Amino acid sequence: MTSRFNKIEKQQLQVQTFQGGRPSSTPNCSSKVSEKYSCKATVYPRKMTTAPLRVVVTGAAGQIAYSLLYMIAKGDVFGPNQPIILHLLDIPPMMGVLEGVVMELADCALPLLHDVISTDEPSDAFRDVTAAFLVGAMPRKQGMERKDLLSANVKIFKVQGEALNKYAKKDVKVLVVGNPANTNALICAKYAPSIPKQNFTAMTRLDQNRAQAQIAERLGIPVSQVSNIIIWGNHSSTQFPDASHAVVEEHGQTTSVPEALQDAAWLNSVFVETVQKRGAAVINARKMSSAMSAAKAAADHMKDWFSGTIAGKFVSMGVISDGSYGAPKDVIFSFPVTIRGGKWQIVQDLEISDFARNLLDITGKELEEERQEALQIIEA
Ligand SMILES: NC(=O)C1=CN([C@@H]2O[C@H](COP(=O)(O)OP(=O)(O)OC[C@H]3O[C@@H](n4cnc5c(N)ncnc54)[C@H](O)[C@@H]3O)[C@@H](O)[C@H]2O)C=CC1
Numbered sequence: 001m002t003s004r005f006n007k008i009e010k011q012q013l014q015v016q017t018f019q020g021g022r023p024s025s026t027p028n029c030s031s032k033v034s035e036k037y038s039c040k041a042t043v044y045p046r047k048m049t050t051a052p053l054r055v056v057v058t059g060a061a062g063q064i065a066y067s068l069l070y071m072i073a074k075g076d077v078f079g080p081n082q083p084i085i086l087h088l089l090d091i092p093p094m095m096g097v098l099e100g101v102v103m104e105l106a107d108c109a110l111p112l113l114h115d116v117i118s119t120d121e122p123s124d125a126f127r128d129v130t131a132a133f134l135v136g137a138m139p140r141k142q143g144m145e146r147k148d149l150l151s152a153n154v155k156i157f158k159v160q161g162e163a164l165n166k167y168a169k170k171d172v173k174v175l176v177v178g179n180p181a182n183t184n185a186l187i188c189a190k191y192a193p194s195i196p197k198q199n200f201t202a203m204t205r206l207d208q209n210r211a212q213a214q215i216a217e218r219l220g221i222p223v224s225q226v227s228n229i230i231i232w233g234n235h236s237s238t239q240f241p242d243a244s245h246a247v248v249e250e251h252g253q254t255t256s257v258p259e260a261l262q263d264a265a266w267l268n269s270v271f272v273e274t275v276q277k278r279g280a281a282v283i284n285a286r287k288m289s290s291a292m293s294a295a296k297a298a299a300d301h302m303k304d305w306f307s308g309t310i311a312g313k314f315v316s317m318g319v320i321s322d323g324s325y326g327a328p329k330d331v332i333f334s335f336p337v338t339i340r341g342g343k344w345q346i347v348q349d350l351e352i353s354d355f356a357r358n359l360l361d362i363t364g365k366e367l368e369e370e371r372q373e374a375l376q377i378i379e380a
């Protein structure tokens with residue numbers, strides 16, 4: 001079942017929409033679905049001439065999507081001048097809930113939201129999309145590790161890889177959020193051979209944001225003054241949150257985090273463990289997994305990928321490993337990256353201590369094991 005946003009009669013609307021950079025007096029009503037429901041009720045600022053970007057969000061009826069969709073549709077990710085067409089995918093039993101989400105999106109009256117397509121058909125969801133947020137998957141419950149989700153979730157990412165391969169733009173940027181995110185991203189890329197492997201990433205930005213918040217709190221400064229924290233490896237409890245290259249900027253002065261803190265013992269123990277186990281701590285407290293913070297991190301990740309990183313700053317993303325820093329090749333490993341022109345590059349030549357080496361090896365080994373297990377499940 002596929003349906004579109006606005007069921008208001010076309011004739012009643014004073015609509016201005018823009019296609020291919022040129023304003024047109026009627027909305028995009030070319031498909032049969034659009035004829036049935038008519039199109040947008042949104043009146044755009046007159047100077048908006050950018051063509052809409054098609055963005056898919058899977059798991060659109062779920063809790064992360066509930067926060068994420070609003071951020072995307074109001075311009076937090078692709079900018080305040082970029083109209084958006086949202087493609088929302090969920091499974092058939094969730095179509096009723098999704099309908100409610102679509103109603104709420106309409107009720108937000110967001111000027112950038114050009115259209116919404118809600119569907120349980122991957123072919124409609126992935127058609128012509130430029131950005132893909134792959135959120136839809138089963139979340140972990142109390143007492144589970146994220147890799148316990150492999151058997152349930154990895155098959156979803158095979159199907160979605162195949163659909164991306166067939167229907168999405170060849171330069172689509174894919175962010176996998178659904179756990180275990182790194183290995184799901186690897187499987188998704190494997191089944192989308194016509195799209196470069198560099199276009200498949202996994203989310204470790206939530207871990208980066210958590211780490212940044214921990215350091216800021218410890219130093220009693222705003223998070224905006226802390227940067228260049230690295231998350232190495234897997235989005236799991238083996239990840240290595242590394243503040244040894246991070247900096248604090250205060251009163252025009254830059255200081256390294258270890259120097260500002262003067263507490264190596266805390267950095268190498270409490271800090272690392274708190275970030276590694278933060279997801280579980282939220283589940284224990286909320287009885288549900290992190291959603292608002294996950295949505296914010298997904299928005300941060302995609303925003304930086306599309307618009308680039310600031311000179312001198314880096315961010316962490318799970319990307320296809322080329323073996324940098326002794327990480328295993330051909331797994332999705334979280335590295336520090338800089339981004340220019342929509343392309344990420346792994347930051348090279350950072351010093352790795354013996355302490356860091358040990359933790360990098362542990363998380364790399366886990367990713368190799370997950371890859372093997374995922375391939376066994378897929379090929380069984
Ligand atoms: N990488 C990260 O940092 C984080 C990852 N996660 C993961 O994100 C995923 C989603 O979390 P929530 O939104 O909280 O879960 P949720 O259970 O609230 O929503 C998941 C949605 O996905 C849908 N879904 C299931 N199979 C699908 C399929 N084949 N196609 C499309 N949609 C499908 C479900 O029907 C549901 O609506 C979980 O796997 C969770 O563990 C959550 C937080 C952070």
Ligand SMILES: O=C(O)CCC(=O)C(=O)O
Pocket residue numbers: 139140146179206278279280282289290
């Ligand atoms: O920890 C989980 O499994 C749920 C969500 C998550 O990945 C996280 O909060 O980091």
